[in-house]
Amino acid sequence: MKCLRIYATPDGESHFDEIEMPMTxxxxxxxxxxxxxxxxxxxxxxxxxxxxxxxxxxSWHTVPEPVLTVRLDGAVDYETSDGDTRHVKAGSFVLVEDTFGKGHLSRHSPEAQTVIWISLPKGLEGLE
Structure with missing residues (x-):
């Protein structure tokens, strides 16, 4: 299973990545x-x-701790500091780990949205 990830590199720039979550x-x-x-x-x-x-x-922001967000309705366009953008629709989940640096930008769809935030003390460790 693939998971979209937003993370920061040591220089504070944010980027997207896609990680594989192994299934059994x-x-x-x-x-x-x-x-x-x-x-x-x-x-x-x-x-x-x-x-x-x-x-x-x-506006540009970071998260206070690694979170797995699960979008129940609505949509968002995320932008990272390197200029890359991704559209995330309802039913999608994103691992957001940019806890420092420039952060990311969120552009929300016009309708109200419900999002579940699951705080993960160490992210999804062990995934590449």
Whole structure:
């Protein structure tokens, strides 16, 4: 499974990356058809965020800690300090790890949005 990532390099510039999240087949009980799951990652906090309608652009910013964002509705265009942009629609998730440096820019769709923020103490360690 692929995961879009926003991260900062030591010089403070932000960039996009796509990381592969390895999957393993697991049966949850003897009669169940196995399905694919990732490894478990520790999470320290879960927040639901409501972004009001009409909030179009959030200026350059970083995140206070690594977060996995899960967009339930609406859409956003992210821009990194290297000028690259990505469109993220409802149903998508993004690992945001630019906790220092110039940060990223967020341009939101005009409708209200709901986003789940999952704080990850060390990001998704071990993924490349």
């Amino acid at each position: 087949k697991v049966a949850v009980h003897p009669d169940a058809v196995p399905f694919e799951v990732t490894t478990s990652y520790p999470a320290s906090r879960l927040r639901f965020t409501h972004i009001p309608a009409g909030m179009r652009e959030v």
